[in-house]
Amino acid sequence: MSKLQANISGIIKSSVIDGPGNRMVIFFQECNLNCMYCHNSHTIGLCNLCGTCVHTCPSNSLKIDSKNKRIIHNENSCTRCDECLKVCPENSSPFYKQMSVEDIISEILEGKDFISGITVSGGEVMLHAPFLSLLFQEIRSNSELKHLSILIDSNGNIDQEKWNSLLPYIDGVMLDIKAYSANTHKKITGYSNEKILKSIHYLDNKSKLKELRFVLVPDYNNHEMEIREIAKLMKSVSPSVQKSLIKMRKHGIRKEFAHLIEPREEEIEYAKNIFSQAKLDILVI
Amino acid sequence: MNIESRRMEEIKDRVLQVLTDGNLDYRQKKHLLAYIAESTQAYPEISKEATAALNEKIICDLFEGNAPYRPRYVLPDYAYALKNGVNYLELEPPTNFDEAINFLSILYVQVPSITGYSVYLGNIDTLLLGYVDDLSEEEIYKKLKLFWQFIDRTLPDAFVHINIGPEDNIIARVILRIERELKQVVPNLTLKYDPEITSDELLLEASKTVFEVAKPHIANHKMTASDFKGEYGVVSCYNSLPVGGGSHTLIRLNLKKITDLHSGDADSFISGTLKKYCEMTLDVIEARTKYLVETVKYYDNDFLAKEGIISLDNFSAMFGFYGLAECVNQFMKRCGNELCYGKDEEANQLAHLILEEMKKIVDARELPYCKASNGKAFFHAQSGIDIDIEETAGARIPIGSEPDIYSHINAVAPHHHLFNGGISDIFHFDETVKRNRTAIVDIIKGAFRKGMRMFTFNLSNGEFIRITGYLVRRSDLLEFREEGSRYGSALFAANSMDNANVDNRVSKRVISNEQVAGKY
Ligand code: SF4
Ligand code: SF4
Numbered sequence: 191m192s193k194l195q196a197n198i199s200g201i202i203k204s205s206v207i208d209g210p211g212n213r214m215v216i217f218f219q220e221c222n223l224n225c226m227y228c229h230n231s232h233t234i235g236l237c238n239l240c241g242t243c244v245h246t247c248p249s250n251s252l253k254i255d256s257k258n259k260r261i262i263h264n265e266n267s268c269t270r271c272d273e274c275l276k277v278c279p280e281n282s283s284p285f286y287k288q289m290s291v292e293d294i295i296s297e298i299l300e301g302k303d304f305i306s307g308i309t310v311s312g313g314e315v316m317l318h319a320p321f322l323s324l325l326f327q328e329i330r331s332n333s334e335l336k337h338l339s340i341l342i343d344s345n346g347n348i349d350q351e352k353w354n355s356l357l358p359y360i361d362g363v364m365l366d367i368k369a370y371s372a373n374t375h376k377k378i379t380g381y382s383n384e385k386i387l388k389s390i391h392y393l394d395n396k397s398k399l400k401e402l403r404f405v406l407v408p409d410y411n412n413h414e415m416e417i418r419e420i421a422k423l424m425k426s427v428s429p430s431v432q433k434s435l436i437k438m439r440k441h442g443i444r445k446e447f448a449h450l451i452e453p454r455e456e457e458i459e460y461a462k463n464i465f466s467q468a469k470l471d472i473l474v475i
Numbered sequence: 476m477n478i479e480s481r482r483m484e485e486i487k488d489r490v491l492q493v494l495t496d497g498n499l500d501y502r503q504k505k506h507l508l509a510y511i512a513e514s515t516q517a518y519p520e521i522s523k524e525a526t527a528a529l530n531e532k533i534i535c536d537l538f539e540g541n542a543p544y545r546p547r548y549v550l551p552d553y554a555y556a557l558k559n560g561v562n563y564l565e566l567e568p569p570t571n572f573d574e575a576i577n578f579l580s581i582l583y584v585q586v587p588s589i590t591g592y593s594v595y596l597g598n599i600d601t602l603l604l605g606y607v608d609d610l611s612e613e614e615i616y617k618k619l620k621l622f623w624q625f626i627d628r629t630l631p632d633a634f635v636h637i638n639i640g641p642e643d644n645i646i647a648r649v650i651l652r653i654e655r656e657l658k659q660v661v662p663n664l665t666l667k668y669d670p671e672i673t674s675d676e677l678l679l680e681a682s683k684t685v686f687e688v689a690k691p692h693i694a695n696h697k698m699t700a701s702d703f704k705g706e707y708g709v710v711s712c713y714n715s716l717p718v719g720g721g722s723h724t725l726i727r728l729n730l731k732k733i734t735d736l737h738s739g740d741a742d743s744f745i746s747g748t749l750k751k752y753c754e755m756t757l758d759v760i761e762a763r764t765k766y767l768v769e770t771v772k773y774y775d776n777d778f779l780a781k782e783g784i785i786s787l788d789n790f791s792a793m794f795g796f797y798g799l800a801e802c803v804n805q806f807m808k809r810c811g812n813e814l815c816y817g818k819d820e821e822a823n824q825l826a827h828l829i830l831e832e833m834k835k836i837v838d839a840r841e842l843p844y845c846k847a848s849n850g851k852a853f854f855h856a857q858s859g860i861d862i863d864i865e866e867t868a869g870a871r872i873p874i875g876s877e878p879d880i881y882s883h884i885n886a887v888a889p890h891h892h893l894f895n896g897g898i899s900d901i902f903h904f905d906e907t908v909k910r911n912r913t914a915i916v917d918i919i920k921g922a923f924r925k926g927m928r929m930f931t932f933n934l935s936n937g938e939f940i941r942i943t944g945y946l947v948r949r950s951d952l953l954e955f956r957e958e959g960s961r962y963g964s965a966l967f968a969a970n971s972m973d974n975a976n977v978d979n980r981v982s983k984r985v986i987s988n989e990q991v992a993g994k995y
């Protein structure tokens with residue numbers, strides 16, 4: 191098997207909220223957007239071994255292993271206080287691990303009897319397209335795993351050709367659209383949304399778009415025009431694509447974005463109305 | 476005062492206590508008065524040692540009473556009765572759906588049990604399918620809804636158990652719908668599941684129902700059916716027994732207590748103390764069985780037996796145990812490590828070894844009148860009652876120290892095959908799973924692939940709480956503590972909740988009159 195490795199920030203053996211059925215979810219480290227309301231901001235960046243967390247940890251559970259360019263984490267003494275995550279200047283974490291395709295396959299084999307499939311999530315998984323391609327091929331050629339469904343949870347901010355090598359192996363992609371207007375999108379995520387819009391249409395054309403989600407953030411993307419454009423976009427994709435309206439929640443967001451406010455019930459109703467005027471069947475989560 | 480008159484005084488006191496207990500209704504009082512009357516008889520003949528073990532609750536007869544005059548678990552062959560009618564009750568074979576339901580309603584009330592309420596109401600979908608004719612789904616729904624109400628109000632005991640499946644059919648589906656709607660404690664419900672027979676849609680309907688009422692339990696049909704010569708039913712708290720028969724008695728051994736009595740290591744325990752007490756438990760089983768069959772002559776006299784609705788040949792007895800977790804953890808401690816049953820492989824291995832040894836002892840003992848299981852007792856992991864304060868039910872992992880669900884299943888599945896008399900483990904799920912019913916289906920299928928026999932749920936914040944082997948409605952518990960409840964099982968549950976950490980686990984199940992008896 192290939193020596194290719196990926197940075198994995200975590201694996202959840204049983205998730206009931208990342209697609210149909212009971213699923214194993216593999217989270218990849220590193221993201222190419224920087225959403226204000228990111229609930230797992232420590233999965234955005236890569237560690238540069240600056241050592242800040244090592245000095246901050248109150249239980250001395252972290253050590254720099256300069257030879258192997260990684261941080262050693264002592265799980266036994268760690269109190270899970272998360273101080274290390276809060277102080278990291280890179281929006282990164284000392285916890286993620288390098289794993290090979292083989293490592294991940296053996297994790298899946300362990301849980302295979304209990305799951306409908308796997309979901310790869312992040313961070314932004316599509317930054318690891320070559321690794322995913324190998325992983326998925328491995329799953330599809332393994333007689334014990336090939337029946338599993340494979341879903342990708344992505345932000346869509348990726349060049350179109352990156353999807354090509356993966357589409358034959360996957361069952362679908364769950365994508366977020368944070369805003370329709372490029373400006374608003376930039377405010378929320380730090381980046382423009384052209385690639386994302388292209389990804390949405392491309393995947394829909396290939397019948398691989400499974401779910402399209404919109405996160406409602408008051409004062410950013412809750413004006414009528416914005417929601418109408420999002421509704422239009424949702425209407426333009428195939429009716430079989432699940433559409434979801436997600437209330438932004440403040441849980442776990444970074445201090446500098448503490449000014450964000452969660453949408454009130456009326457605001458959700460207002461958005462829902464616009465979607466129903468567009469004759470869209472939308473799930474509110 | 477001499478001994479006799481002191482005894483008489485004591486009995487009078489017990490009777491008065493029952494008569495004046497405002498938490499008991501008329502029928503519950505009558506049941507308890509009968510229990511007190513029965514307790515005036517001498518216990519079936521057993522050794523002094525066995526008597527002492529019973530008195531110290533090392534061996535527990537689950538308040539079956541001193542003088543067994545009816546079998547503990549009776550599973551009438553309702554299909555046979557429907558086909559042939561019942562002379563004793565002057566019932567002709569029914570010719571349509573209404574008559575069939577009426578027939579069963581009458582028969583249910585006549586079936587004896589320890590609690591006074593039948594523990595088995597049949598594989599109801601297969602029983603009724605032949606009478607559906609051209610009834611629409613709505614018509615079936617209306618009729619069954621009344622039937623369900625009748626069952627709950629007339630047989631108010633959570634050990635009353637009904638089965639559906641494994642085939643997907645209109646009756647099974649309508650019943651699940653009614654369960655979701657009525658949210659009754661009774662009847663307890665098991666779906667027999669076989670991936671080759673049962674449709675995924677029916678399993679999905681079942682899991683949807685589980686979220687509402689914490690039932691049905693799902694039984695591994697293929698595995699269970701292979702343990703029986705004929706049909707089987709899942710009754711009371713997860714006992715699997717032959718239809719047209721049942722179990723004379725269920726006696727359980729307290730593994731925690733015999734571990735405390737034993738001073739050596741696990742090896743000497745298995746070859747010495749464990750063997751000794753298993754044999755003693757089997758002695759009690761044998762004595763009670765003989766009393767029922769030879770002294771009371773139950774099987775010669777009861778109309779069910781006379782008319783072939785049950786037959787002695789389909790009966791056996793049950794050997795149960797509880798407190799495996801405490802036993803294993805104690806031996807782990809004695810050899811100097813704090814390894815825990817459920818969490819550590821070494822402890823799990825010891826648990827499997829103890830269970831396998833017990834099974835061997837049970838299988839080596841010929842018992843009279845146990846033809847249904849080839850002259851051996853059914854081996855059963857008993858799911859606990861309200862007086863169990865220090866002991867964990869059967870072979871379960873203690874409440875609060877369960878590992879994650881896959882590890883949990885991997886820890887317990889390897890011994891499920893041993894329990895031809897039934898076993899249950901409770902798995903905890905939180906609310907998020909409601910959004911994704913297929914996830915439960917995946918986990919059930921996985922659990923059965925790993926060799927589990929029975930899958931039982933526990934949902935946080937549900938309206939129903941699973942206690943040890945039965946369901947209770949949360950509101951009934953409260954109400955009982957305040958003013959008594961229609962359900963005998965609520966009393967048991969209130970005691971269970973007080974005695975164990977069951978509240979922690981947030982599930983429910985009602986128990987029954989049988990344990991309640993021990994209090995008076
Ligand atoms: S979470 Fe653990 S490693 Fe991080 S700072 Fe706290 S104790 Fe240290
Ligand atoms: S995890 Fe963050 S704080 Fe810790 S060494 Fe890496 S970059 Fe620095």
